[in-house]
Amino acid sequence: QQQVKQSPQSLIVQKGGIPIINCAYENTAFDYFPWYQQFPGKGPALLIAIRPDVSEKKEGRFTISFNKSAKQFSLHIMDSQPGDSATYFCAASRSRDDKIIFGKGTRLHILP
């Protein structure tokens, strides 16, 4: 059973465009939703995270939108750059002490 469903699997966007990656979850006990960015040959790096009591969070060009009633959240990348080309993972956990459950990832390619 996949607890965090992520889409699309891959995404190609022109430089300056706004890629959007979507995730859905079932377990209402989740209370922490991080996004990770992973470059080839590297481990995932925490990009931005949100708690369910907040509907939106911005950090630089990255924005998370969170819809608690729909159990969905998404990542938007403003003014995307070729350097943003990477694999992005949404994730969730029940508490700060609990394991992190990852989605399957979205491979993003930003065209120059």
Next chain:
Amino acid sequence: DAGVTQSPTHLIKTRGQQVTLRCSPKSGHDTVSWYQQALGQGPQFIFQYYEEEERQRGNFPDRFSGHQFPNYSSELNVNALLLGDSALYLCASRFRGGYGYTFGSGTRLTVV
């Protein structure tokens, strides 16, 4: 300030052998988790260590075992290796009570 350090970076083992992977957490971090990332997939939680004890375990067989040392470093041991154990093994650390894990670059294990 060094982040999470894993060794070795790459490893080739024969089916049936045993392997030990090592992890040094980021300075100030006391909780270590291990993840398995198959090619093209999201990381899957193996187990978490805190105060030298296994605190949580994912859906992995007993062939996977671990240890945490007094200096918070950790080892992952896999016995009776199978071809399906070929993956990137990631170590992640955090300060207990805080959100957000820092991941290492992983150990790429190939079982032939």
